[in-house]
Amino acid sequence: MAELTEKIAVVTGGTRGIGLSVARALVGEGAKAFICGLDSSRLEAALKELRRSSKDCADGMVADVSRYTDCHKLIHAAVERFGGLDILVNNAGIGFFKAVDLISPEEWDALIGTNLSGVFYCCREAIPWMRKRGGGYIFNVSSLAGVNAFPGGAAYNASKFGLNGFSEALMQDVRYDGIRVSYIMPGSVATDFAAAPGAKPREAWKLTGQDIAQAVIDLYKFPATALASRIEMRPSQPPRKK
Numbered sequence: 001m002a003e004l005t006e007k008i009a010v011v012t013g014g015t016r017g018i019g020l021s022v023a024r025a026l027v028g029e030g031a032k033a034f035i036c037g038l039d040s041s042r043l044e045a046a047l048k049e050l051r052r053s054s055k056d057c058a059d060g061m062v063a064d065v066s067r068y069t070d071c072h073k074l075i076h077a078a079v080e081r082f083g084g085l086d087i088l089v090n091n092a093g094i095g096f097f098k099a100v101d102l103i104s105p106e107e108w109d110a111l112i113g114t115n116l117s118g119v120f121y122c123c124r125e126a127i128p129w130m131r132k133r134g135g136g137y138i139f140n141v142s143s144l145a146g147v148n149a150f151p152g153g154a155a156y157n158a159s160k161f162g163l164n165g166f167s168e169a170l171m172q173d174v175r176y177d178g179i180r181v182s183y184i185m186p187g188s189v190a191t192d193f194a195a196a197p198g199a200k201p202r203e204a205w206k207l208t209g210q211d212i213a214q215a216v217i218d219l220y221k222f223p224a225t226a227l228a229s230r231i232e233m234r235p236s237q238p239p240r241k242k
Contacts (some may be wrong), residue, residue, distance in 0.1 A: 002221050005030035008082040010075060012065050012122060013092030015042040017191035018141060021209030022089050023050055025217050027057045031087070034078035035060035065092045065118030066110060075125035085129040089216065090119040091141040093159075097152045108155050115159035119166065127174060135178025139216050140167045142185045144232060160185075164230075171229050180227050182219050186212055187234040205235050 009026050013019040014035025023033040027050050035050075037043050040062050050058035059081050063070040079085055093115045096107045119140055130136030145153055146160030164183060171181035190206040211233065219228055 002224065003030075004217070004220060007031040007086040008078065008084050009033050009087035009089060010078045010085060010122070010126065011035045011089040011091060012063075012074075012118065013037060014060065014089075015039065015046040018186075018189060018209045018212045019089070019091040020046050020049075021213040022091060022139075022216050023058065025210070025213035026087070027053065029217060032056070032082045033058045033060075034074075034081060036063040036065070036074050036092070038062065038064060064114075065090075065122060066113030068117075068121045071118065071121035072125055075122065075129065079129055084133050085126055086133055086136045087139070087220070088122060088126045088130075088136070089139045089141070090122055091139075092118055093141065095156050097156060099152055100154045103155050111155045112159055112162075115156070116162045116166065119163060123170060127177075127179065130174075130179050131177050136180075137220055138170065138174075138179060138181045139219070140181070140183040141212065142167070142183045144185050144187045144234070146185055147232075168229070171227075175227075182227070182229055182231065184212060184215055184219075184231045184233065187232075188238070203239075205238055207233060207235050 004026065009031050011019050011023045011033055014023045015037030023035050026033050033050060035046060043060055043062055047058055047060055061074060061077055063074045065071055094111055096103060096111055123138060140163055142163045143160045145157050146164040149157045167181055167183040174181065186207055188206045190208050215231055215233060222228060
């Protein structure tokens with residue numbers, strides 16, 4: 001099985017939720033994590049937590065992955081800080097859930113820019129560095145919304161359907177460079193993603209960020225001869241439908 005000790009990872013959207021859980025898990029396995037987020041105070045808090053075991057295990061920067069220049073700076077900053085790049089976890093994402101005629105062009109652009117274009121930008125920048133290391137692993141955090149459309153989900157569905165297709169093609173582009181690609185499609189996860197003010201407490205039946213993080217770790221440790229390119233994850237016991 002592949003070991004994570006001293007491997008260098010970039011985790012987008014790594015200051016909270018699934019991304020922070022993944023960064024925690026990577027650091028716990030001995031890897032170095034370079035994270036990004038939109039909010040400087042959240043970034044500072046996340047890095048403080050990650051560095052409890054070692055000051056040299058984590059770093060990061062404020063970045064908006066919907067901007068190509070930010071993605072370029074992010075990947076290059078990680079390489080400069082830690083000396084290379086072995087793992088990319090494309091986790092950053094946003095959601096607007098409205099009927100098509102109610103979504104503003106600005107909301108559409110922001111959602112597609114973050115959830116889909118940002119993945120392309122980061123992959124484009126990361127792949128040459130992974131080739132220099134003789135290989136790597138790219139994880140794209142998608143959603144079951146990437147295979148199941150629903151009312152009010154046109155923009156979000158489009159981004160995740162697109163991400164799934166992108167991941168499938170990317171996997172075939174880089175497999176002979178020793179770069180593995182997997183996309184993970186969680187169902188309901190107990191995070192504050194798209195939470196509205198006054199929302200109900202998180203339900204215990206939902207998946208957790210730790211569940212997704214464990215999938216990343218387990219996938220990385222798969223034998224090199226095998227690739228689980230697509231993983232669907234659901235809560236094991238959701239509420240029964242009435």
